[in-house]
Amino acid sequence: MSVIILFMAGVAAIAGWWLSQQRLTAKPWLEQGVMVDLREEGTSSPPAAKIGLGVFLAVVGSLFALFISAYSMRMSMVDWRALPVPALLWLNTGVLVLSSLALQWAYMAARRDDIDGVTIGLCVGGASAVTFLIGQLAAWRQLSDAGYFLASNPANSFFYLITAVHGLHLMGGLVALGRTTAKLWRGAGTIQLQLSVELCAIYWHFLLLVWLVLLGLLTGWTDNLVDICRHLLS
Amino acid sequence: MVDIPLDTVAGIPLAEVGEVELYHPRSWWTKYVFSQDAKVIAVQYSLTAMAIGLVALVLSWLMRLQLGFPGTFSFIDSNQYLQLITMHGMIMVIYLLTALFLGGFGNYLIPLMVGARDMVFPYVNMLSYWIYLLAVLVLVSTFFVPGGPTGAGWTLYPPQAILSGTPGQDWGIVLMLGSLILFIIGFTMGGLNYVVTVLQARARGMTLMRMPLTVWGIFTATVMALLAFPALFVASVMLLLDRLLGTSFFMPTLVEMGELKKYSGGSPILFQHLFWFFGHPEVYIVALPAFGIISDLISVHARKNIFGYRMMVWAIVGIGALSFVVWAHHMYVSGMNPYFGFFFATTTLIIAVPTAIKVYNWVLTLWRGDIHLTIPMLFALAFIITFVNGGLTGLFLGNVVVDVPLSDTMFVVAHFHMVMGIAPIMAVFGGIYHWYPKVTGRMLNEALGRFHFWVSFLGAYAIFFPMHYLGLLGMPRRYHDIGETAFVPASAHDLNAFMSVAALIVGFAQLVFLFNLVWSLFKGKDAGGNPWGAASLEWQTPQTPPAHGNWGKELPIVYRWAYDYSVPGAVRDFVPQNEPPAAVAAVQGAHP
Numbered sequence: 095m096s097v098i099i100l101f102m103a104g105v106a107a108i109a110g111w112w113l114s115q116q117r118l119t120a121k122p123w124l125e126q127g128v129m130v131d132l133r134e135e136g137t138s139s140p141p142a143a144k145i146g147l148g149v150f151l152a153v154v155g156s157l158f159a160l161f162i163s164a165y166s167m168r169m170s171m172v173d174w175r176a177l178p179v180p181a182l183l184w185l186n187t188g189v190l191v192l193s194s195l196a197l198q199w200a201y202m203a204a205r206r207d208d209i210d211g212v213t214i215g216l217c218v219g220g221a222s223a224v225t226f227l228i229g230q231l232a233a234w235r236q237l238s239d240a241g242y243f244l245a246s247n248p249a250n251s252f253f254y255l256i257t258a259v260h261g262l263h264l265m266g267g268l269v270a271l272g273r274t275t276a277k278l279w280r281g282a283g284t285i286q287l288q289l290s291v292e293l294c295a296i297y298w299h300f301l302l303l304v305w306l307v308l309l310g311l312l313t314g315w316t317d318n319l320v321d322i323c324r325h326l327l328s
Numbered sequence: 329m330v331d332i333p334l335d336t337v338a339g340i341p342l343a344e345v346g347e348v349e350l351y352h353p354r355s356w357w358t359k360y361v362f363s364q365d366a367k368v369i370a371v372q373y374s375l376t377a378m379a380i381g382l383v384a385l386v387l388s389w390l391m392r393l394q395l396g397f398p399g400t401f402s403f404i405d406s407n408q409y410l411q412l413i414t415m416h417g418m419i420m421v422i423y424l425l426t427a428l429f430l431g432g433f434g435n436y437l438i439p440l441m442v443g444a445r446d447m448v449f450p451y452v453n454m455l456s457y458w459i460y461l462l463a464v465l466v467l468v469s470t471f472f473v474p475g476g477p478t479g480a481g482w483t484l485y486p487p488q489a490i491l492s493g494t495p496g497q498d499w500g501i502v503l504m505l506g507s508l509i510l511f512i513i514g515f516t517m518g519g520l521n522y523v524v525t526v527l528q529a530r531a532r533g534m535t536l537m538r539m540p541l542t543v544w545g546i547f548t549a550t551v552m553a554l555l556a557f558p559a560l561f562v563a564s565v566m567l568l569l570d571r572l573l574g575t576s577f578f579m580p581t582l583v584e585m586g587e588l589k590k591y592s593g594g595s596p597i598l599f600q601h602l603f604w605f606f607g608h609p610e611v612y613i614v615a616l617p618a619f620g621i622i623s624d625l626i627s628v629h630a631r632k633n634i635f636g637y638r639m640m641v642w643a644i645v646g647i648g649a650l651s652f653v654v655w656a657h658h659m660y661v662s663g664m665n666p667y668f669g670f671f672f673a674t675t676t677l678i679i680a681v682p683t684a685i686k687v688y689n690w691v692l693t694l695w696r697g698d699i700h701l702t703i704p705m706l707f708a709l710a711f712i713i714t715f716v717n718g719g720l721t722g723l724f725l726g727n728v729v730v731d732v733p734l735s736d737t738m739f740v741v742a743h744f745h746m747v748m749g750i751a752p753i754m755a756v757f758g759g760i761y762h763w764y765p766k767v768t769g770r771m772l773n774e775a776l777g778r779f780h781f782w783v784s785f786l787g788a789y790a791i792f793f794p795m796h797y798l799g800l801l802g803m804p805r806r807y808h809d810i811g812e813t814a815f816v817p818a819s820a821h822d823l824n825a826f827m828s829v830a831a832l833i834v835g836f837a838q839l840v841f842l843f844n845l846v847w848s849l850f851k852g853k854d855a856g857g858n859p860w861g862a863a864s865l866e867w868q869t870p871q872t873p874p875a876h877g878n879w880g881k882e883l884p885i886v887y888r889w890a891y892d893y894s895v896p897g898a899v900r901d902f903v904p905q906n907e908p909p910a911a912v913a914a915v916q917g918a919h920p
Contacts (some may be wrong), residue, residue, distance in 0.1 A: 095601055096561075102652050105555065118641065120537040122889035123633060126909045128533040142448040142528045147521050149554065153516055157558040160605070164562065164577070164598055244573055248593050251575040255566070261375050 096323065097166060105152055130161035147293050151300050154263060157304065158304050161259065164312060165252050168322055177249045179313045180236045186229035187309060193222035194302045197271075197295040204288040212284060212291060219298065220271050223264055230261055256308055267297050341466035362458075362572070364450035365876055366435045369457050371767065373431030376457075376844070377424050380464050384419035385835050387412045394707075396828025398809045406808035407495040410479030413497075413806060417482030418504070421610065422511060422542045423464055427811055429617040430515070430553065431460060433759055434522045434546045436767065440866035441543050443531025443884045443906075445877045447521040456521070458485065459514030465597075466507040474501035483607070483804060486578040486599050490571040492585070505568045511563075512557045522550040531865070533886035538905070540864045540890040541640055545620020548648040552896050556609035563602035570594065600662055600766070602653040611748050612651040615715075616644055618755035619686055622708050624890075625758050627688055628862045629705035630697030631901055633891035636689040643682035650679045660728050661735045669728040676726035680719070687716055698894065698901075702860070703777040707758030710785045711751050718747025734807070739799025742792045750788045757784070757841070763861050764845075770852030776844040780837050791827045797822065863902045864890040 168174065200215020234254065238244075244254045274290040310316040353359035364367060391412045394404045404412070425589050435453070439446055447453045470477035478496035480489035484711065490501055526547045528538075539547075566577040570591070579591035586769040627634045634640060656664065656672040690712055721743040725731045734740060757780075764772050802815050810816055858867040870880040884906040892903040895912075903912055 095605065099653070102555065106649055109551070113645065116536045119638065122535075122537045123891070126888050128885060128887060142524050145527055146449060146524045149520055149523050150516075152556060152590070153520075153554050156555045157561065160559050160562045160602065164566070164602065167598055168577075168595060169364065171593070171595065196843060244569075245575045245590075248576055251577060253567065255569065255575075259565075273432060282465070 095163050095167070097163040098159045099153060105156075127289045132257070141289060143289060143293060144296075147296060151297070154300070155304075157259070158256075158308070161252075161256050162307070165256070165311060168248055168252065169320075175247055175249060176314055177237070177242050177253060178240075180208070180233045182229060182233045182236060182307065183313070186233065187305065189222050189226045189229060190302055190305055193219050193226060195294075196222060197298045198273050199312060201288075201291045201295040204284045204291045207284045209278075209284055213278060216271065216275050216278065216291070216294075219294075220268065220275065223233065223268055223271070223298075227261055227264060230257055233257075253312055256312070258307060260308060263304075264301055267294065267301065270294055270297070338908075349552070356375070360815065364446075364454045366439050366447045366450070366453060367767075367874065369453055370432050370435035372457050373427055373435060373460065376461055376464055377428040377432060380419055380468070381424035381428075382838075382842075383468070384424060385414045385838060387419075388417040389832060389835055391416065392828040392831040393402065394808065396825040398811075404808075407479060408476075409479070409808040411477045411495050411500070414479050414481055415467075415477050419467070421482065421614070422508070423467060425614045425748075425756075426515070426610070428756060429614060429752070430546060430550055431518055432523065433542070433617060433621065434550065435518070436763070437542055438522055438525050438546060439529070440766075440862055440874060440878060441540050441890075442526060442529065442534050443865050443886060444525055444529035445741060445879060445883070448524045449521050450530055452517045453521045456514045456518035459510055459517065463507045463510035463514060466503055466510060468504045470500045470507075473503065475499055478504045483600075483603060484567065485603075486567060486570065486594075486596050487580065487582060487591075490567065490579070491582075493653065501571060502568065504558070505564045505571075507699050508564045509561060509568075512561045512902065515557060516554060519550045519554045522546065523554070530639060531883050531886055534865075534905075537580060537638070537641065538886060539635070540620070541623035542617070542620035544641055544644050545616040545618070545623075547614040548644050552609045552616070552648050552651065553613045554611065555661050556606045559602050559606035563599055563606070566602075567599065597659075597662055597664065600659050604658045605652075605654070607658060608655040609651045612647055614748055614752045616648065617754045618711065618715075619644065621755045621759045621762075622690065622711050623686075623693075623705045624697075625708040625762055626693050626697075626891065627891050628860050629702050629760070630694055630699045630706070631861075631893045632693055632697040633893055634689070635692040635695075636685070637889065637891065639685055640689055642810065643685045646682040647679060650675065650682070654679060657726055666701065666728075673726055673728050677723065680723060680726075683719060687712065687719075702761075703772070703781055704758045704762035704775070706778075706781045706785075706862075707761065710781070710798045711754040711758065714746050714754060714788070715751040718743055718745075718751055722747060734757045734799060734827070736804055737799040738795050738803045738805055741805045742795035742799055745792050745795075745811060747788075750792065754785070757781070760845075760862065760873045763866075764848070765855030765872075766866060766869075767873055768849055768852070769855055770848050771855045772848045772852060776840055776847075780841045780844065783840075784834055784836035787830050787837065790830035791834065794823050794827055861900070861902050863904050865905050867905050868906050 130288065196215050196219035198215075200212045200219060202213025203209075203215055234257070237250070237253075242250050244251055270290075271294050274294055278287060278288065311320075353365070354364060358364075360368065362694055365373075390401075390404055391409065393401050394409055394412075435447070438444075460595065475496050475498040478484070478489065478494065478500035480494050480496070480501060484501070484504070490497060494501075494502075511607075516596045526539075526543060553802060569575045570577050570579050574590055576591045576594035578596055579589070579594040580596065581592040623634050623640060654672055654675045656668055657676045660669050660672075721739070725740065725743055761772055761777060762769075782809055798820055801817075801820060803810060803820065810821075841914055855872065859874045860867070865884060865886065866874075868884065869875075885908075886905050888903060888905055890905055892898075892905075895903055898912060
């Protein structure tokens with residue numbers, strides 16, 4: 095459970111930092127009159143949707159941290175047999191990086207009011223995300239063809255489960271991306287699109303980050319790191 | 329943050345929400361059924377939670393009948409008894425208390441108390457309710473499927489939860505896990521709303537340190553729930569896969585009925601870790617909103633500002649953080665490393681410190697207050713007593729050496745019913761009696777309310793106080809029938825019968841309460857806008873019940889905290905949060 099504890103410590107640090115800006119030492123019983131807090135002082139207070147996405151990412155992060163915790167707990171048991179990682183995953187990773195870059199490109203285009211750039215970015219981003227999902231399915235196929243079924247070994251179960259959960263989150267993202275593209279289709283300008291595109295890009299970067307961590311874990315690249323952490327903690 | 333001189337306030341544009349941003353219902357359906365108004369959603373959440381809570385109440389009657397008069401009721405066999413305890417626990421903890429505090433009180437009070445027009449994502453808020461309703465319906469459907477609901481205990485521990493010895497192994501457990509997954513998805517949608525509304529939609533002048541403690545409690549509990557429910561989600565998904573697809577996340581190699589199962593190498597302890605990583609914060613997810621509500625009730629009905637407001641806020645935040653590092657105190661007997669037990673016992677005892685601060689502050693708020701023994705106040709006082717009672721037995725159980733012999737006895741049952749059953753329900757009732765006039769515009773009937781309070785409070789003690797004693801005798805929990813044992817004297821059986829009678833009476837008192845809710849809706853005394861003389865913002869709405877959009881044309885401006893009661897020199901014994909200092913000063917000048 096050390097992974098989720100570390101994650102929670104990170105969340106607590108962010109929450110603590112935020113709370114420290116909120117004048118929690120104020121003595122409200124002595125103060126009257128209109129007080130202006132941080133939220134109103136700042137000229138560019140982030141919109142509610144962006145804060146909402148941030149909170150949602152904390153929830154999703156917690157979900158994946160728990161999966162990773164469970165994975166590393168199970169991994170430390172003696173009968174653990176890792177499964178071979180299909181080479182296809184590396185290609186998929188590349189495609190996901192491309193997807194993330196394309197959405198970042200779309201966001202930057204939206205900021206400089208370049209509607210064609212937005213269109214290209216969104217289309218490339220969406221197409222490569224779909225390609226990633228198809229690639230993941232193909233990787234599953236390769237594994238099951240080689241005899242590594244879902245229920246035949248704990249490592250297999252974790253692999254299928256974690257990649258499926260990640261894929262589902264990406265599919266949720268595709269719904270949001272689809273809505274943004276539909277807005278573009280109906281002729282919305284870059285001003286109206288900017289926030290939606292930015293939120294999509296943030297979500298994509300987050301899922302890319304999660305995927306890189308998962309990949310490191312599933313391929314065993316981070317085994318040494320995990321061992322070191324375990325020694326440090328115990 | 330800076331103070332703005334009063335004379336410049338007039339020049340500040342109001343933080344108005346543009347009319348286009350506010351959703352407007354166009355038909356009866358979108359106004360009362362598929363409504364996006366947080367107030368309607370709050371009522372929907374509350375009614376659904378109370379309806380399913382009533383089911384759980386009936387289940388508890390059946391359990392008590394069996395325990396009090398074993399062998400008398402032939403329709404309760406040992407399998408059904410297990411199903412009763414499972415469904416009772418699950419419904420009460422998750423589908424009643426969590427949904428009612430966050431979905432019900434949260435939806436109603438957050439926008440009104442922070443001076444917002446509505447939640448920030450009304451559509452998602454509406455979805456949240458409908459997914460919750462679906463989760464409840466799936467849960468209820470388990471009563472009607474072949475094999476009935478699961479009897480795995482509310483903790484659903486594998487391996488027994490999905491093996492054939494446990495009732496509900498076919499459908500019950502699958503639907504239960506599905507229902508939990510739905511509940512968590514629905515809750516996450518609602519929870520995002522509560523958090524972002526508090527962060528982003530507060531009225532001008534409503535700094536964090538001016539928010540009523542109810543909002544602080546609900547806000548912190550929601551943050552905790554958002555981070556803790558994923559653990560239950562992960563555990564449910566993995567258990568579901570073990571049950572349906574034959575994976576071995578939690579299932580070790582085992583022989584069942586002489587037959588070697590295909591499972592191998594899973595870890596049941598892993599499930600316990602995941603479950604309690606959710607399960608312990610869940611205790612405080614239920615307790616923190618109750619803490620907040622009680623703080624507000626005590627302050628209003630004792631006509632005194634809350635003692636140690638800052639400490640109260642810090643304690644809420646501190647409890648929220650600490651509650652994530654105590655989970656394994658539910659697992660002292662699971663066979664985990666004893667050093668873990670030492671660590672978790674320490675953190676468990678540390679969490680008593682902020683909790684005790686809160687109790688002291690409530691008592692000091694009451695000290696020399698102008699205590700009005702209204703029904704909300706009675707429930708608030710009952711909350712403090714039961715919570716202290718349950719908290720003290722928590723100190724027993726938090727210590728490894730005391731916990732081990734008491735584990736799985738009725739003592740544990742008595743402890744958690746006191747601390748997270750009776751105490752939060754007292755806060756729920758207090759809150760309902762307090763805010764019902766704002767929701768409906770009418771007062772609840774006083775005589776029925778007092779009857780409800782005394783029977784519920786004394787009755788709850790009659791049920792759960794003797795239960796501690798039974799636990800100390802060694803009477804195990806989850807047993808259908810104790811039978812003849814050397815360590816349980818005959819008098820214990822009489823005590824069990826007494827507790828069962830008390831439980832039936834307390835249950836009937838809740839029916840009186842439900843009758844009161846309906847009766848007062850039509851025949852209750854007219855409440856006016858602010859019957860309790862409360863200072864917080866929800867009582868200052870232009871209409872009662874608050875109209876769509878809550879605040880008329882202009883959003884309120886907040887000039888003070890929510891606890892200005894009995895201010896020396898003021899004409900009335902409270903100063904509303906949105907009353908400008910100049911107005912108070914003028915009144916003070918007129919009445920020296």
